[in-house]
Amino acid sequence: MRSNKRIYLSPPHMTGKELQYIEEAFASNWVAPLGPHVDGFEAELSSYLGVKGALALNSGTAAMHLALLLAGVGQGDRVFGSALTFAATVNPVLYVEAEPVFIDSEPVTWNMSPAALEWALKEARAEGALPRAVIVVNLYGQSADMDPILELCEKYGVILIEDAAESLGATYRGQKSGTFGRFGILSFNGNKIITTSGGGALVSDDLDALARARYLASQARQKARHYEHTEAGYNYRLSNILAAIGRAQLAVIEKRVEAKRNIFMRYQKALGAIEGIRFMPDPGYGRSSHWLTALTIDQDKCGVSRDQLIDALEEENIEARPLWKPMQLQPLYRGAKYYEHPGGSVSETLFEKGLCLPSGSSLEVEEQDLIISILQHALHSR
Numbered sequence: 001m002r003s004n005k006r007i008y009l010s011p012p013h014m015t016g017k018e019l020q021y022i023e024e025a026f027a028s029n030w031v032a033p034l035g036p037h038v039d040g041f042e043a044e045l046s047s048y049l050g051v052k053g054a055l056a057l058n059s060g061t062a063a064m065h066l067a068l069l070l071a072g073v074g075q076g077d078r079v080f081g082s083a084l085t086f087a088a089t090v091n092p093v094l095y096v097e098a099e100p101v102f103i104d105s106e107p108v109t110w111n112m113s114p115a116a117l118e119w120a121l122k123e124a125r126a127e128g129a130l131p132r133a134v135i136v137v138n139l140y141g142q143s144a145d146m147d148p149i150l151e152l153c154e155k156y157g158v159i160l161i162e163d164a165a166e167s168l169g170a171t172y173r174g175q176k177s178g179t180f181g182r183f184g185i186l187s188f189n190g191n192k193i194i195t196t197s198g199g200g201a202l203v204s205d206d207l208d209a210l211a212r213a214r215y216l217a218s219q220a221r222q223k224a225r226h227y228e229h230t231e232a233g234y235n236y237r238l239s240n241i242l243a244a245i246g247r248a249q250l251a252v253i254e255k256r257v258e259a260k261r262n263i264f265m266r267y268q269k270a271l272g273a274i275e276g277i278r279f280m281p282d283p284g285y286g287r288s289s290h291w292l293t294a295l296t297i298d299q300d301k302c303g304v305s306r307d308q309l310i311d312a313l314e315e316e317n318i319e320a321r322p323l324w325k326p327m328q329l330q331p332l333y334r335g336a337k338y339y340e341h342p343g344g345s346v347s348e349t350l351f352e353k354g355l356c357l358p359s360g361s362s363l364e365v366e367e368q369d370l371i372i373s374i375l376q377h378a379l380h381s382r
């Protein structure tokens with residue numbers, strides 16, 4: 001076992017500038033709440049993405065909750081969401097007492113299957129129970145195939161919400177990930193492509209909706225000298241200190257994307273030709289940010305299971321994990337409706353065979369070489 005530090009999947013990667021910004025915040029006593037770094041971070045985020053507005057929040061989950069409220073989702077409504085994702089994508093559907101329905105992935109993008117979505121929408125219309133919103137997720141840095149998904153949402157009059165928590169910095173047909181739906185959500189959690197330690201954002205071209213989100217996220221205070229409330233709000237804003245960290249991080253986003261893409265390519269070059277190993281495919285319509293390098297292991301072909309590879313890395317104090325466990329398989333969502341991709345469930349096969357490798361933008365070449373050699377050894381010594 002190596003005596004040195006654990007290698008994580010995607011640890012925070014600081015630039016050094018963060019401290020300078022934090023010191024500025026301290027010097028001006030803009031520690032909290034809000035302040036000029038929050039305004040600056042929001043302006044820089046919207047200009048980076050090419051959207052009209054951004055609202056900095058204390059998590060991506062809070063951003064999703066607000067997006068659902070703005071989309072008018074309430075008790076008894078249906079929301080369609082990607083099945084293969086992290087639970088934070090869809091848990092806010094439960095916060096608003098709506099019913100989640102899960103849509104499978106497709107094999108070429110690993111993201112929402114337009115064919116399964118179409119089937120689900122057709123059936124919902126026949127039942128007179130169209131969803132109020134569709135939540136599409138961009139997994140591991142790769143955009144879903146937005147054109148057919150947007151077309152379907154338009155045809156059925158359903159609001160699209162884009163979960164770009166893992167895909168900041170990616171593009172789809174030249175347009176930045178996170179800007180395709182009526183609302184987009186981002187995460188700056190510690191493991192994401194850039195981090196504020198914890199944080200998120202809601203982005204949109206609908207400035208009126210963002211103004212309402214801002215009000216809801218700040219305890220729904222009415223304009224008055226005293227504290228006047230007509231509805232229950234939330235305490236969801238990002239502090240000025242954390243926004244300071246975010247500004248330093250956003251300034252280097254392109255470098256972070258570049259580093260993650262290089263890590264993916266090195267893994268692929270070293271391991272891609274081994275029988276039974278398949279890296280997350282590139283559908284060719286854009287640039288993935290490769291937040292995490294993801295691949296599938298076919299045990300029948302390579303003789304080693306995904307879990308054996310995770311164990312081999314763990315022995316050397318290296319973190320690796322399966323892909324997300326699909327929502328329809330989670331005890332929390334037992335009994336929820338699920339629409340498969342034609343030909344069989346893709347998300348469930350990906351979960352069975354899928355592996356995420358350490359992909360931090362600060363991963364050293366020597367560390368990556370070590371990971372590669374452990375995997376090569378495990379795959380060849382069967």
Ligand SMILES: *Cc1c(COP(=O)(O)O)cnc(C)c1O
Pocket residue numbers: 058059060061062085086088089137163165166186187188189199200
């Ligand atoms: C991380 C993540 C979130 C949640 O973001 P938080 O900032 O941790 O609340 C939502 N969706 C996906 C797909 C994520 O990976």
